[in-house]
Amino acid sequence: MLNVSTYGGTSVHHFNLTCNTLEYSSLNSKFTVQLDQREQDGETGTFEITADGLLFYNVYTEMKAGKKIEKRVPLGKLYRDDPFQVDDFYDDPKLAST
Numbered sequence: 001m002l003n004v005s006t007y008g009g010t011s012v013h014h015f016n017l018t019c020n021t022l023e024y025s026s027l028n029s030k031f032t033v034q035l036d037q038r039e040q041d042g043e044t045g046t047f048e049i050t051a052d053g054l055l056f057y058n059v060y061t062e063m064k065a066g067k068k069i070e071k072r073v074p075l076g077k078l079y080r081d082d083p084f085q086v087d088d089f090y091d092d093p094k095l096a097s098t
Helices: 029-038
Strands: 003-008 011-016 021-026 042-049 053-062 069-079 086-088
Touching (some): 003 029, 011 029
Antiparallel strands (some): 011 021, 053 069
């Protein structure tokens, strides 16, 4: 991953991860919407606090700007009672070990 852009409400932030620098930040809502519509999101995920731990999952993919495919896909889970247990729900076809 080389960079991350976040869009939310009226704000946009762009981070360059190769040099750990915030390259751009704005609270202009119209500009934020314009940028968000031009750029594909890729995979977008979040997490949920559950009764027994933390669940990570994707909420949608957008491989072409403006074409979101809404689909909840569980990725992994952590457990409160066993902090060393991690369940990996994603079967990566590129890796033999998943």
